[in-house]
Amino acid sequence: MLQTLLQRLKPLFKPVLAIALIVVLAFGHADSALAARSGGRIGGGSFRAPSRTYSPPRSYRSPGGYGGGYYPGGGFGFPFLIPFFGFGGGFGGLFSILLVLGLANFLMRTLRNAGAGSDEGSVENPTVSIAQLQVGLLAKARHLQDDLNRMATTANTSSSAGLAQVLQQATLSLLRHPEYWHYAASSTQQTRLLSAEQTFNQLALAERSKLSGETLSNVNSQISQSAPKAELAGSGALATDTMPGEYIIATVIVATQGKLNLPKVTGTDELRQALSTLGSVSGDRLLALEILWTPQASGETLSADEVVAAYPNLMVI
Numbered sequence: 001m002l003q004t005l006l007q008r009l010k011p012l013f014k015p016v017l018a019i020a021l022i023v024v025l026a027f028g029h030a031d032s033a034l035a036a037r038s039g040g041r042i043g044g045g046s047f048r049a050p051s052r053t054y055s056p057p058r059s060y061r062s063p064g065g066y067g068g069g070y071y072p073g074g075g076f077g078f079p080f081l082i083p084f085f086g087f088g089g090g091f092g093g094l095f096s097i098l099l100v101l102g103l104a105n106f107l108m109r110t111l112r113n114a115g116a117g118s119d120e121g122s123v124e125n126p127t128v129s130i131a132q133l134q135v136g137l138l139a140k141a142r143h144l145q146d147d148l149n150r151m152a153t154t155a156n157t158s159s160s161a162g163l164a165q166v167l168q169q170a171t172l173s174l175l176r177h178p179e180y181w182h183y184a185a186s187s188t189q190q191t192r193l194l195s196a197e198q199t200f201n202q203l204a205l206a207e208r209s210k211l212s213g214e215t216l217s218n219v220n221s222q223i224s225q226s227a228p229k230a231e232l233a234g235s236g237a238l239a240t241d242t243m244p245g246e247y248i249i250a251t252v253i254v255a256t257q258g259k260l261n262l263p264k265v266t267g268t269d270e271l272r273q274a275l276s277t278l279g280s281v282s283g284d285r286l287l288a289l290e291i292l293w294t295p296q297a298s299g300e301t302l303s304a305d306e307v308v309a310a311y312p313n314l315m316v317i
Helices: 002-035 078-084 090-119 142-154 160-175 193-208 268-279 304-310
Strands: 038-045 127-138 181-192 213-219 222-225 246-257 286-294 300-303
Touching: 038 142, 038 160, 038 193, 127 193, 127 268, 142 160, 142 213, 142 222, 142 246, 142 286, 160 246, 160 268, 160 286, 181 193, 181 246, 181 268, 193 246, 193 286, 246 304, 300 304
Parallel strands: 038 213
Antiparallel strands: 038 286, 127 181, 127 246, 213 222, 246 286, 246 300
16 A cells, blocks of 8 residues: 555655755745845934924003003903902902913813814824835946945935935936836825834834845944945846846835825836925925935846845836
């Protein structure tokens, strides 16, 4: 019986062996591809609650002195309030006035907070939008690596104005060469300021983990640069005009105050709109920025297999 079973399974040995060999080779290739994915990084920002400045109330003096009942802008003066409560002065009249003023202040604050919460959130915990845009470009777009490398070594990323300038320059660099666009993906989500940093960091770490190392970075104006490992320096594919199957991936993650919506990218028109929307974010709204690109070394690219394995969310446009 055992011999009969072996005879039946014998024809399956070769196909199973072939499949196992393919799997081993595929994983071996993926490991080497993963090791070759060095990248660059530009970023910075701060998730601090907006400061509230105190403005002392303005005191108004009536035309006839301090005892009059006229107040610019309308309202009721003391001479009206005191008789209304039945007190002609003294502690009872003062207590009634303070009680009314306290109640009015409480109602105004309640209404103001309710209105703010229904729209953009409270002053201490406003609405924050976190948007991510990824673009896969053909290997011919070598200028992108050069532009990002230059920005990483010269940009001021320690201020909101500097980060906004970096964002504008990066989106412009992508917008100027639509003929190289091949892959793209976008996402947007709204959260509150108190949880925005965690959400932003999760997105950034997920993308950074796809890189074997950040060989060039500029974060909060702290510049770090290192050469790729010797065994990896020559493992990336060299971009040439005769290799259309090689790519460069750029990722932009932005956190802004208020609402920001990116279109779902299904074609070049949506990608152009998404890039324009990100590039127009002003410095006073920008909270944090991460720009990642891989490979970082000028002239190196990713293969189509590497792109599919590391960025399965990208769509051909």
